Amino acid sequence: MWDMKKLVKASPQGLMMMALQGYLWILLLIFCTLRYSGTMSVDMEQSQNSLAATSNSRVKRGWVWNQFFVVEEYTGTEPLYVGKIHSDSDEGDSSIKYTISGEGAGTIFIIDELTGDIHATERLDREQKTFYTLRAQARDRQTNRLLEPESEFIIKVQDINDSEPKFLQAPYIGSIPELSPIGTSVMQVTASDADDPSYGSSARVVYSVLDREKHFTVDSKTGVIRTAVANLDRETQDRYEVVIQAMDMAGQMGGLSGSTTVTIVITDVNDNPPRFPQKMYQFSIEESAPVGTIIGRVKAEDWDQGENTDMTYQIKDEEDLGIFKVTTDGNTQEAIITIQKPLDFEAKNIHTVVVEALNKFVDPRFVDLGTFRDQTIIMVTVEDVDEPPEFQPPWNTMEVQEDIHVGSVIGVITALDPDAANLPVRYAIDRKTDQERIFDIDAKTGALTIGKALDRETAGWHNLTVLAMEADNELKVSRATLSIRILDVNDNPPELATPYEAAVCEDAIPGQIIQLRFIPRGWALTVRSRPFTSFPFWWWIAVLRH
Template sequence: MPERLAEMLLDLWTPLIILWITLPPCIYMAPMNQSQVLMSGSPLELNSLGEEQRILNRSKRGWVWNQMFVLEEFSGPEPILVGRLHTDLDPGSKKIKYILSGDGAGTIFQINDVTGDIHAIKRLDREEKAEYTLTAQAVDWETSKPLEPPSEFIIKVQDINDNAPEFLNGPYHATVPEMSILGTSVTNVTATDADDPVYGNSAKLVYSILEGQPYFSIEPETAIIKTALPNMDREAKEEYLVVIQAKDMGGHSGGLSGTTTLTVTLTDVNDNPPKFAQSLYHFSVPEDVVLGTAIGRVKANDQDIGENAQSSYDIIDGDGTALFEITSDAQAQDGIIRLRKPLDFETKKSYTLKVEAANIHIDPRFSGRGPFKDTATVKIVVEDADEPPVFSSPTYLLEVHENAALNSVIGQVTARDPDITSSPIRFSIDRHTDLERQFNINADDGKITLATPLDRELSVWHNITIIATEIRNHSQISRVPVAIKVLDVNDNAPEFASEYEAFLCENGKPGQVIQTVSAMDKDDPKNGHYFLYSLLPEMVNNPNFTIKKNEDNSLSILAKHNGFNRQKQEVYLLPIIISDSGNPPLSSTSTLTIRVCGCSNDGVVQSCNVEAYVLPIGLSMGALIAILACIILLFVIVVLFVTLRRHKNEPLIIKDDEDVRENIIRYDDEGGGEEDTEAFDIATLQNPDGINGFLPHYRRGLLGGISQDAV
């Protein structure tokens, strides 16, 4: 307590001592002006007007007056004397009046107009305003005329230590990695002091730590905070509170101080390995579990956080490495064991795995501490489950000839119950896959038989599904696809690939190819089709045409001579026998129609009784028939109309004056018996107009049949 009282007395008397030292110069200071000099009692002189004038002599000065000082925050019962103005023109007879103007004149500063003493009538604050500019002037008391020009001077407010340091940006937060070495920089803080940094030590700050030792230290002048202990462990303590003090006056007694807080957080580094919560894990799983199902989870704890705690899991050993896998859950940071392949209780009832957890992000600074990994043992017990039947094959492929007999066995499927307590199996066909019921199956032994005839040319493949059901538990069923391929037999004869029609030019040359034809066969022999072509036995010596087999399995028809005449014969029919290479071979006869046409010199068909060449506009046969029918119908209508009009105008009874002889037809030719009757249309006798029409005359020999030249 005595020391604190001494500090308070020193703080009170220090400004007074400074004031006592600085006031005397201020009182006797005078502005540097030729008319403002000290009175020395020198004799007077007359001026040019004859007036009496005092001779003024300059006295040598040791200083020049231009500013005054006043302590801030000074208060007392009386106004504080700042300084005194005095002019050499003042003889002391009270004839001179002092006037003050400028900053704070009359409100803050007051002057005694007789003595020139300047007082501060208010308490001043340097931090609010550091200096004031004022103007002083001496005038005649009676006339108020200036005795000298006005003089400007400055009053400076002298600083005292009245402001404590402040941390404007506090409280502070900083981070530093755990396990840092001694002296690692954490952060720096800055305090400000409103006092004058130039005058004295009022703004000279010194920093210290009040709380936070022995973990941190601070540089007294720069306020840089560093670690004071090495290898601080975040897992032991993560956050520290540091109290920092800034004291002015260079840290000496009597100075003012301010404090702030700094929260230091240790950031994590990977300095801890993962550790399994237990060394042995037990899991059980049914044998019929779906692939990919999670069987269990293992977890390795890591005292680190964030990415430093991330671990990857692997199965490194055991008898179930092929059946199980482990994946890492990034969110939960544990390992998930999943099933990769099907389990079979009857084959193996338990498995043992060795799993490992290892840090993903390794800090090389701590790698020497040992491996950042850990291992654990996992035992998996397989539980028995009622499993569905198992077919001997995942799919079946059967073959049957298309001429197979009904109820013949096509093939067989087999299945078994994999459980220890095996159940008998019954087989059936899923009729949704055999809507026409072409196949049957024996429910006991799985033999598939043919129920309806097969035709490869209608369907080559038949895909059905066989169902196997446990007799003891009908809910346990399995399905298997069965593909049945129908094999070909030679049951179709070859024939022309299309409706061929050949055209022969009248001016064609001998040996000219009239048409090339090809054959097709609905059967599908293994080695492909090979056709044999021939003419009918009675047509082998055909005088008009011959055939030639081509390498591409086609046939060319050639003309034997030239000089065909369509007037003599328009159409030739050429029967061709086509045989396949089956066992036994099949054959059929197809007839090629050959039409004789008129052609140009370069062999282009110009006219023949065929729609494609008679009409160059390219009308089809159907269109031609329709047009022809319309023309005939129109013609019939016209004929009927004319006939009706004529019958309407003719009388029913022949008039007597008409010459009946005009209706008699004379025929003077020698009679020919029955030939005349067949060659003459009796209707002509009834219709005299028909004599102008064209009546074709056919001889009996032409009507008797087609001559050998027709082919």
Template sequence: MGKMGCHTVLSVLIVFVLPLCEDLFCEAMTMNSVILPQESGGGASQALSHLRSKRSWVWNQFFVLEEHAGDEPLYVGKLHSDVDKGDGQVRYILSGEGAVSIFTIDENTGDIHATKRLDREQQAYYTLRAQARDRNTDLLIEPESYFIIKVQDINDNEPTFLDGPYIGRVAEMSPVGTSVVTVVATDPDDPTYGNSARLVYSIIQGQQYFSVEPNTGVVRTVQADMDREVQDCFLLIVQAKDMIGQMGGLSGTTSVTVMLTDVNDNPPRFPHSNYQFSVPESTLVSRVVAKIKALDLDLGPNAEMDYRILDKDGLGNFRILTDPNTQEGLIILQKTLDFETKPNYTFRVEASNHNVDMRFLSMGPFVDVATVRLLVQNVDEPPVFLSPVSHMVISEAAAVGSHVGIVSAQDPDNTKSPVRYSIDRKSDVDCYFKIDNRSGVITTNQPLDREIVAFHNITVLASESLNVSQVGKAVVLVSLMDVNDNAPNFTIEYQMFVCENSKPGQLIQTVSAVDRDEPENGHHLFFSLTTEASEKLNFTLRDNQDNTASILTQHGSFLQRDQLVHSLTVVISDSGSPSLSSTNTLSITVCDCDLNGHRRFCSQTALPLLLVRLSSRTAAAILTCIFTVLGIT
């Protein structure tokens, strides 16, 4: 087959094969390739006509090496049309990306040169257009054709860790191979060409504790006994190197800070096996008397403590709680201390972790025990009464100086200082009682009257003779026994009226009486008329046997003109021994009444007699009302 025939077959082959290439440059056809001309706006028929004319562009695949540092323009390749006979009649023209500014063409020979350094990472290829024109007519002798100049990569970029530096955390005592963190580096070189962007990871600092997977960048532990309490932080340097780690490759590094997190792998331990504290015997119940603390090298919840008292000498007398802020054991007093009774206490305290990790129990018990000794300090205490509250009883009729009772106090200290007694006068302002300062005997100092003060609450003081500032107190409650020293009297001042038309045996009023005494069996009062009152035969009295009496008419038809006011003398007696009685006079005024017994008029002449029997204040009030009604000023 002739030369032109070969070109035709090759052109047709390229028409069908070139679109199947995924790469624009179809590496298999880079040498002496014949590119089918394409014109703007041309169709299949035009392409076929060119095939029939057996014309086409001829050039090699174009590559330019990035970062070329030569002083002269870099030769890229040659454009050539098979129409060009080498007689100078063909002129080559270059246009498109970078034409003139980056790429130049010799219009006579078609030689292309690059005039600037190129960076593949900024632009990987350039698309240009080529024309071949007749030098005389300036007509196209070949259709305009597109071609590409590819910038060929060199290894000029080192790997970079965009997310570094890294911080990773892993639990202490983790098994070998535990994942900590993944580091990732990037390389902007061409991953499809050579090994410039193929990375390998390695650790260049900290490799005795950690490793990194070469291909994935996963950092893992290589020791199983890393102890946070020994070292809690590690600084690693991880390197990423391109060219698969081969010599001449570029590398980048990043730091990885690995923090060991805590696990409960340490038991609590008391710094000392024995503790001793001093506690004043005057310390109040519920107060903290001592603090102890077991140390735990762990952190947070892994170091939380529980404490408990193990021995009977401490149980009941003390309790122990954990301070949530300091993890101290707070020993709290539960019963009052007394140096003279028990000068010291000795008991054991156990400390244990509140949260226990079962994985580490094989290391030993997670508890510790210490002995606590509490020494009770003697305090100069005030005198103590045998009874803080005493009840005493005395008759209200007791004479001044009568014996009421006795109190006793003593110094609880070993010094046994003598005690002096006194009465706090704030509790006995009127000085009804006095006390012997040596014996503690209480006697009356004034006459007593149960009807005035029935109950006395006094405070007795006991002070040490050797230290008067030490004062004890006791309460003495004195109750007065009642004697029958008060006669009964009417409950109120009665005002009685009787109608002129009253009938015999008619009830005028029911009266009652009171007695200020309080007999043990209650009041039982008796009412009676004096002999003189009984002989007048105007009125009579009936004792109702319930501490009341009824006043009744003895006869009927009382007349105002005969007598306006009648007097009735009543004797009221109590049931005491001896019995006391009082004589009381009742005034009964005669009034004009209607048929139903309602008063209509009482004679004014009876008013002065009535006022005489009233108190001055009551009489004045009645007169004021009368004058107001009559309009007298």
């Protein structure tokens, strides 16, 4: 029968360590249950039917799991005493040899063959292995015969606070909209402590914020991070690095701690209106610029981000409505000012336009911050362009009789220089349109005269190209097409186009009608009579001019 005596006689260093870690109460609990001062006897036998205990007799019981405790991280120089196994058949004559087998037997744990004392020879770590299962044997030293059945027992590694809390999910990155109310949840952090949570407060973790952070707080129990102020402004600071500490021992002095850095990104809300950097912009454009020409671009600034910066532009006020147009460049968020109607320096050389910028997406939560729009003045200066003369008034048709005398004036062409009305203008006819020089024009006055006799029957229309150019710059030239219609006069007698023959019977009655058809130049003459059968007679008919 076994008599296992567990003697927890830790070295002074071990007792001091256990006292410092708060675990002495466990050992005291064990000692309070001892039947004898400093010893505990446990008798085991195969019978599991009875249990009795006296001070002078053996305790009979079935197989029992017996636990031995050894404190982890022992740093002494001598092997650490764990406990003692003993058989009640041992009479102290050294005839019994005690041995152990199982996890760590002979390496981590050794036993004194004579006394049954068990020692730990290595530094143990509960976080790596919490207990060891072994078997004890009592043998006859001479015959090596088992004197007792094997007894299985457990050596449990007793925890000390040797593991600091660790944040296993770092790095932590959270976000929150700017201007969020106080107490708004940002995110949660969690630290894990590898110590034994069933003993004391070694694994009880509390959280706190380091570095005197005033913008955020952390719940000491849950690790939930919340805002501590309501005026977080992304435009002032768009991220914060918050150091969160986790301390075990419920935050008591002597506890171990770990920390992590939490990056909190402040996301944007539409709390800023568009603003033009300038109250006035000046542009210039030549008066000859075609419709659709871009005069310039302006852009209102918005300190927000993303779609909160999207804006549209519109013309709020314009002196001359419809001359200019403003559109929005969706990529650059710029206002594009273009010409919508032709410009005229001589009519007006300065235009003023008021352009307004406004946000597309206004957040109703922030309308009390002000109007989300802004205005600026666009001043457009129209530059003069050296323009060719302009015909006054525009015309394209004239009429003249064909019998007009050579040298007669049939009209006066007038053109003015729009840049300066008094500047001289020279006139000419494009001779490609009047190769026979039927018409002439006075270079200074623009008087159009007849150069050759006209004949309507030869040409009823004449199309001329008249040129008007600056006297000192013939490259500035204007062209106008003039159509001259020749009016007919009665200047041609009738005539036969070809000779004609007619036959009439000799017995024709006087006064008999002979069919005739007279036409002017190019007309035909026809003479007919009734059919007859006698020989023909030839008649000649002459057309007299009157």
